[in-house]
Amino acid sequence: MTSSYSTDIVIFGGGIAGLWLLNRLRQDGYSTILFETDRLGSGQTLASQGIIHGGLKYALSGSLTGASNVIADMPARWRRCLAGEGDIDLRSCRVLSEHYYMWSDSGVRSKLKTFLGSKSLVGRVAAVAKQDYPEFFNGAKSPGMLYQLPDFVVDTESLLDALAGTHRDHIFSVRPGSYSFQRNDEGQIAQVTLEVDSGETVIAAQRFVFCAGSGNQQLIDAAKLTRPKTQLRPLHMIYAKGDSLPPAFLHCIGDSFSLTPKLTVTSHSDATGKTVWYLGGELAEAGVGRTEDAQIAAARTLLEELFPWIDLSDVEFHSFAIDRAEPKVDSHFRPDDAYFVAEDNTLVAWPTKLTLSPRLADKISEHLTLAGLVATASTDADPGQVLQAAQIANSRWD
Numbered sequence: 014m015t016s017s018y019s020t021d022i023v024i025f026g027g028g029i030a031g032l033w034l035l036n037r038l039r040q041d042g043y044s045t046i047l048f049e050t051d052r053l054g055s056g057q058t059l060a061s062q063g064i065i066h067g068g069l070k071y072a073l074s075g076s077l078t079g080a081s082n083v084i085a086d087m088p089a090r091w092r093r094c095l096a097g098e099g100d101i102d103l104r105s106c107r108v109l110s111e112h113y114y115m116w117s118d119s120g121v122r123s124k125l126k127t128f129l130g131s132k133s134l135v136g137r138v139a140a141v142a143k144q145d146y147p148e149f150f151n152g153a154k155s156p157g158m159l160y161q162l163p164d165f166v167v168d169t170e171s172l173l174d175a176l177a178g179t180h181r182d183h184i185f186s187v188r189p190g191s192y193s194f195q196r197n198d199e200g201q202i203a204q205v206t207l208e209v210d211s212g213e214t215v216i217a218a219q220r221f222v223f224c225a226g227s228g229n230q231q232l233i234d235a236a237k238l239t240r241p242k243t244q245l246r247p248l249h250m251i252y253a254k255g256d257s258l259p260p261a262f263l264h265c266i267g268d269s270f271s272l273t274p275k276l277t278v279t280s281h282s283d284a285t286g287k288t289v290w291y292l293g294g295e296l297a298e299a300g301v302g303r304t305e306d307a308q309i310a311a312a313r314t315l316l317e318e319l320f321p322w323i324d325l326s327d328v329e330f331h332s333f334a335i336d337r338a339e340p341k342v343d344s345h346f347r348p349d350d351a352y353f354v355a356e357d358n359t360l361v362a363w364p365t366k367l368t369l370s371p372r373l374a375d376k377i378s379e380h381l382t383l384a385g386l387v388a389t390a391s392t393d394a395d396p397g398q399v400l401q402a403a404q405i406a407n408s409r410w411d
Contacts, residue, residue, distance in 0.1 A: 026225030
């Protein structure tokens with residue numbers, strides 16, 4: 014049996030970027046539905062550390078880049094949404110830490126890099142007096158230099174829940190590879206056919222948006238697009254659980270002149286309430302190609318070196334690999350801003366950073382307006398009788 018529906022826009026990809034875009038396009042008056050081939054946030058979203066940052070990583074060289082300029086205003090924009098005063102109401106999203114810190118040990122190069130980073134972010138980075146250091150540093154014999162950033166950390170599961178919000182009736186789960194795209198007489202993609210238990214479901218739409226992270230390549234291939242190009246940057250992430258771990262939210266700036274922090278730490282809780290340290294930065298990048306045991310050994314050694322006052326005796330370590338999906342541009346570097354490529358009624362999109370998800374929605378909304386796209390679907394597509402609602406994924410440590 015074949016069922017047919019019509020909508021203005023179809024989004025593929027249920028991470029933060031796709032869900033933010035769903036909210037924005039429905040606010041713009043477009044009938045919009047979203048498809049996810051796994052669980053919401055199961056890819057890069059829940060693999061992220063939830064840091065809403067203002068460009069530190071791009072300023073450590075001592076000069077402002079395009080990326081740091083674009084990102085600089087993002088924390089304030091997110092905070093407005095968290096207060097219920099922005100373009101999307103995120104009041105139900107939990108903030109894990111209102112502050113994020115940049116910390117250097119006693120190394121001369123480390124201090125210099127931290128200083129240069131702070132100077133290039135004048136007005137947004139504040140040195141922290143020793144008496145005001147977070148409790149995490151209690152017991153540290155040489156606390157180094159600490160700067161408070163405008164960044165903060167959100168709980169990504171509650172963020173997903175907040176963004177799904179009142180739009181759950183328009184968010185559906187589909188099987189990987191169960192879709193095919195059809196073109197009209199003008200050669201434009203006009204509909205997608207989904208294989209479902211009862212047969213087939215055909216969704217006609219004016220535009221299709223691929224916002225599926227590493228899944229974008231499969232969608233590009235299925236739609237036979239030629240212009241969008243993708244690339245993957247792998248990471249080997251670590252998370253550590255232990256009752257002795259105090260909350261920590263900081264970039265640890267190393268002695269090398271790498272623009273990536275030596276270690277990035279965020280703190281979370283698992284389903285039992287146990288503290289989880291989630292570790293990224295140079296550790297995650299350098300760990301690509303290491304076995305799990307080797308990466309865990311490297312993480313333990315690094316933590317003991319950086320934080321010798323922290324008891325790690327009861328801490329259990331785990332690792333997993335994740336790919337960051339990005340557009341492949343001529344320079345092969347990550348673009349400074351959110352990015353999309355338009356081809357045949359289809360937009361292939363990447364926020365490039367979690368922080369830039371609102372920017373991606375801005376850019377796509379503006380593109381559709383300039384293209385003269387007018388909402389024409391008389392009623393919202395309602396394939397809920399044949400498709401299942403997509404559920405939110407759990408964090409790796411749960």
